[in-house]
Amino acid sequence: MTPATRSKIALLGTLAVLLLVVPLLFPSAFHLRVAALVWINAIAALGLALLMGLAGQVSLGHAGFLAIGAYATALGPRHLGLDPLLSMLAGVFAAGILAFLVGRPILRLKGHYLAVATLGLGILVHLVVVSEVAITGGPDGIQVPRLVLFGWRVVGPEIWYAITGVVLLLATWIALNLEDSSTGRALRALHDSEIAAAVAGIDVARHKLLVFVVAAVYAALAGGLLALLNRFVTPDVASFLRSIELVTMVVIGGMGSIAGAIVGAALLTVLPQLLTFFHDYEHAVLGLAIVLFMVFLRQGIVPGLAGLFARGRRA
Amino acid sequence: MNRRRLATGVASAILLCAALPLSAAEPIKIGSFLSVTGPASFLGDPEKRTLELYVQKINAAGGVLGRKLELVIYDDGGDPSAARTFATRLVESDKVVAVVGGTTTATSMAAIPVFEEAQIPFISLAGGIEIVEPVKPFTFKTPHTDKMACEKIFTDIKKRGLAKVGLISSTAGFGASMRTQCLKVAPAHGIEIVADERYAPGDTDTTPQLNKIKASGAQAIVNADFGQGPAIVTRNVRQLGLDLPLYQSHGVASKSFIDLAGPAAEGVRLPAAAMLVAEQLPDHDPQKKVVLEYKQTYESTQRQPVSTFGGHAYDGLMLLVQAIQRAGSTDGVKIRDALRATKGFIGTGGVVNMSATDHMGLDLSAFRMLEIRGGDWKLLY
Amino acid sequence: MAEFLQLLFAGLTVGAVYALVALGFTLIFQASEVVNFAQGEFVMLGGMVTVFAFKAGVPLPLAALLAVLVAVAVGLSLHRFAIEPAKGATVVTLIIVTIGASIFIRGIAQIVFDKQFHALPAFSGDEPLRLLGAAILPQSLWVLGGAALVVVGLRLFMERTLFGAAVRATAANRLAAELVGIDTRRVLAFAFGVSAAIGALGGILVTPVTLTSYAVGTLLALKGFAAAMLGGIGNPVGAVLGGVLLGLLESFAAGWISSTYKDAVAFVVILLVLFALPQGLLGRRAIERV
Incomplete structure (x- = not known):
């Protein structure tokens, strides 16, 4: 077994154990709902971690893709009489197509130009869902019908905990395999130097586009699950702040670390729930955390801890 | 197998006996989600102050059905999806008996399905007619539409x-x-x-x-x-x-x-509603006493001018408390039935007469036309 | 004609504010290649500090001065405690740092002040001036005049003073500037301070027209950045032109096309410029500079 395979199995195993243990420790419906939210955010953060960590590209408008998945899940049943699950899959597909279409011109850009272009894209999605009141319900949001699978009403936080947990496990498995594939190696190469990668015969544009599409699909999937869990969607899901939160999850957990994305998602989802009485300070704390992590702990929590652990073992 | 079932039965009977006297002393939990911050804060803030103020007063006077009231308030910041989340939390985690809240029409509409499903009476403080039309079994509202x-x-x-x-x-x-x-x-x-x-x-x-x-x-x-x-x-x-x-x-x-x-x-x-022009009301107006009392209580404790929004919360809380008393129970369906039977309640918004088809119970008579003159409210008619 | 004039003046007024934000972006970008997304927060601070000082009884001119000082202090701290320590980080990291800083400043503002909208009295009364059927606010003239003064003043400073020359040298070639003994750190700190002051001034001037709240900074920063891009990032003249042009585009789009999609104009402009005209209207070749 190669070390890569071993760490892959270790991560998947840890995650699986975690999924089983959480309901034993926190059996209340409310806690399970928060945990389901963590898994959902982790799915979106995973995709973004691949884009940011592996390929070194940034997206400051990723909530736009989250919103496409969420709104598709709400709008399909409302306007076309479609099944919510089918609508969600259509939304995930649509997000992938959009990413594919805009990906090429956008990913040609670098640095702040790329940041600003993705940011603009996210905000345009937000403006559309706010403004198209007749279709999206505008700022008031829109109800999502309950999911019914073969006559079985999918209801209750326990069920949603299980569903989102399994999807996260699958998403993690795919992400780990992508990281460990020839595509993953190509992406790491172009992260270090695009010119060197191109010289080595790597189709830089195609690989960047691929990971951008994967990140968009992950986000849309998370958005769809979010809509089904909450059974309600508002334009807030597409907001600029939501995009920044996603980026922060990746950054705090440790850019380029898949485990880090999950840790980051857990932190940023659970903390505001614990601190509802602390509501007013939420933005100040979020902003400060971003600055501190970027300035002093740029590698993030998981790689940071891993480094400490490795040093400790050597000593 | 049989023995185990018996054992469970005995155990639950003991638990039940133990729980009965306990629950009599336990507080009655009333939930609320309000837009205390955000664009609707000048509605939500006085609502929150009013609920806290009057729950305290009611408890000081001995509570309801011999039990204290416990208020659980969340701030949704005016965001409907946050309101939805807090509504779920009130039902699943806090297990409230009834809810008085929903500062805006949007936050109320987002939360209604949660309360309807859980069969928990909900008195909204928002204006939109869609909240009570068509009538939903467990949803009520206090302001004019x-x-x-x-x-x-x-x-x-x-x-x-x-x-x-x-x-x-x-x-x-x-x-x-x-x-x-x-x-x-x-x-x-x-x-x-x-x-x-x-x-x-x-x-x-x-x-x-x-x-x-x-x-x-x-x-x-x-x-x-x-x-x-x-x-x-x-x-x-x-x-x-x-x-x-x-x-x-x-x-x-x-x-x-x-x-x-x-x-x-x-x-x-x-x-x-008459609140803003309480002093300008004619003395024979049935609302004058209620409105002036609330105004004086609010302004003397909160040190800020009264608004009609706090009044909506006052009306909602009082309607609920009276309904619980009349129902003699904290059961959702019984409270709902008692709320529906409300007749001649004089609140800050007007005289409330509810029915199975009218979950607001106000008519145009208590809705006044005001004009802003010299930076203050002037009652026209 | 009346409608045209009305939209023209509305566009020029907002455009002037965008121009000031874009100018602030440009100053910092020139000195360091940092894109400062907290730029909009200076505008917010300008407005909010003036409002609260004025409410506390401070005379308006003093309240405004206080607001500028607070913004400059925040700008200098931003440089000292977030940008300096992150020296050598990638462009993306720096962007995230400034976004984090802007969320932090906003978060603090909502605690220190509140989350409500606030107004300031207009400097020369609220009675609109009539011009060919259009109503023009005296305050709009204050905004336009103030913005023009800032632009001219900054230009004179850059060209006539030694420190201005140091700033220009750093912008042209940082390494060379350091070699001839210019303290580029001080130049960058200066750029943050001046940007903050310019932003705050814009906030003070425009608050009587548009109101202010703790949250106005985000959208202004993004639009100011769009303006800077439109003009060609790193070019002060371009920034001012870009700002005014964006304001006009927004105003006419709102009046003639769709008032609901007014805010989309800036972002459509960003994307179009990036895809089709990466140098901006007056820019140098900037796209490959990372």
Whole structure:
């Protein structure tokens, strides 16, 4: 077994154990709902971690893709009489197509130009869902019908905990395999130097586009699950702040670390729930955390801890 | 197998016996989600203060059914999806008996399905008629509806001998709902809507929309919105030098509106509950005593001028407490039945007579027409 | 004609504010290649501090001065405690740092002040001036005049003073500037301070027209950045032109096309410029500079 395979199995195993243990420790419906939210955010953060960590590209408008998945899940049943699950899959597909279409011109850009272009894209999605009141319900949001699978009403936080947990496990498995594939190696190469990668015969544009599409699909999937869990969607899901939160999850957990994305998602989802009485300070704390992590702990929590652990073992 | 079932039965019987005297002393949990911060904060903040103030007073007087009240309040910041989350939390985690809250139409509408499903009575503090029409089994509301506001305003416009109205509304919640209602009732009042402009919540400039109203030949402007948006519209009307009568709804019935709109608020008319003009009410008015009492209690403890929004919360809490007392129980269905049977309750919003088909129970009689003069409210009729 | 004039003046007024934000972006970008997303927060601070000082009884001119000082202090701290320590980080990291800082400043503002909208009295009264059927606010003239003064003043400073020359040298070639003994750190700190002051001034001037709240900064920063891009990032003249042009585009789009999609104009402009005209209207070749 190669070390890569071993760490892959270790991560998947840890995650699986975690999924089983959480309901034993926190059996209340409310806690399970928060945990389901963590898994959902982790799915979106995973995709973004691949884009940011592996390929070194940034997206400051990723909530736009989250919103496409969420709104598709709400709008399909409302306007076309479609099944919510089918609508969600259509939304995930649509997000992938959009990413594919805009990906090429956008990913040609670098640095702040790329940041600003993705940011603009996210905000345009937000403006559309706010403004198209007749279709999206505008700022008031829109109800999502309950999911019914073969006559079985999918209801209750326990069920949603299980569903989102399994999807996260699958998403993690795919992400780990992508990281460990020839595509993953190509992406790491172009992260270090695009010119060197191109010289080595790597189709830089195609690989960047691929990971951008994967990140968009992950986000849309998370958005769809979010809509089904909450059974309600508002334009807030597409907001600029939501995009920044996603980026922060990746950054705090440790850019380029898949485990880090999950840790980051857990932190940023659970903390505001614990601190509802602390509501007013939420933005100040979020902003400060971003600055501190970027300035002093740029590698993030998981790689940071891993480094400490490795040093400790050597000593 | 049989023995185990017996054992379980005995165990649960013991638990039940143990639980009974305990629950008599346990507080009655009442939930609330309000927009204490955010764009609707000048509605949500006095609502929160009122609920806290009066729950304290009720507990000091011995509570309800011999039990204390416990209030669980969450701040949704005006965001419907946060309201939905907190509604779920009130039901699943806090296990409240009933809910008084929902500052805005949008947050109320987002939360209603959660309470209906859990069969928990919910008294909303928002204006949109869609909250209680069609009637939902467990949903009630205290303020007058947006439809009533449209009718009151159009009647006043007609009285002035005008007919052409430019409508400007927010795309969110109450604004959107009031727009629909105004468009619906306009023809019956002989009003022609010559312009129908909209703006998004949080927009800080509505001059392009007002420019179009200016060009439409409107004789009066009606603004459907609540909170801070109307102050922006009011200022913009003045900034464009538009010299037309401007009407707001009961969604601005707070001193904060006058403060923010400044001199531009002069001459603005609005329909509202009696609260703001308590002293100006004639002595024979049945509401005068209730309204003055609430006003004095609020202003002496909170050191800020009273608004109708706190009054909506007062009405909601009192309606609920009386219903629990009449029902003699904290069972959701029984409280609901008692709420429905409310007759002759005198609140800050008017005299409430509910029924199975009317979950608000107010008529136009307690809805007054006010005008802003010299930075204060003036009762017209 | 009346409508055209009305939209023209509305566009020029907002455009002037965008121009000031874009100018602030440009100053910092020139000195360091940092894109400062907290730029809009200076505008917010300018407005909010003036409002609250004025409410506390401070005379308006003093309240305004206080607001500028607070913004400059925040700008200098931003440089000292977030940008300096992150020296050598990638462009993306620096962007996230400034976004984090802007969320932090906003978060603090909502605690220190509140979450409501606030107004300031207009400097020369609220009565609109009539011009060919259009109503023009005296305050709009204050905004336009103030913005023009800032632009001219900054230009004179850059060209006539030694420190201005140091700033220009750093912008042209940082390494060379350091070699001839210019303290580029001080130049960058200066750029943050001046940007903050310019932003705050814009906030003070425009608050009587548009109101202010703790949250106005985000959208202004994004639009100011769009303006800077439109003009060609790193070019002060371009920034001012870009700002005014964006304001006009927004105003006419709102009046003639769709008032609901007014805010989309800036972002459509960003994307179009990036895809089709990466140098901006007056820019140098900037796209490959990372």
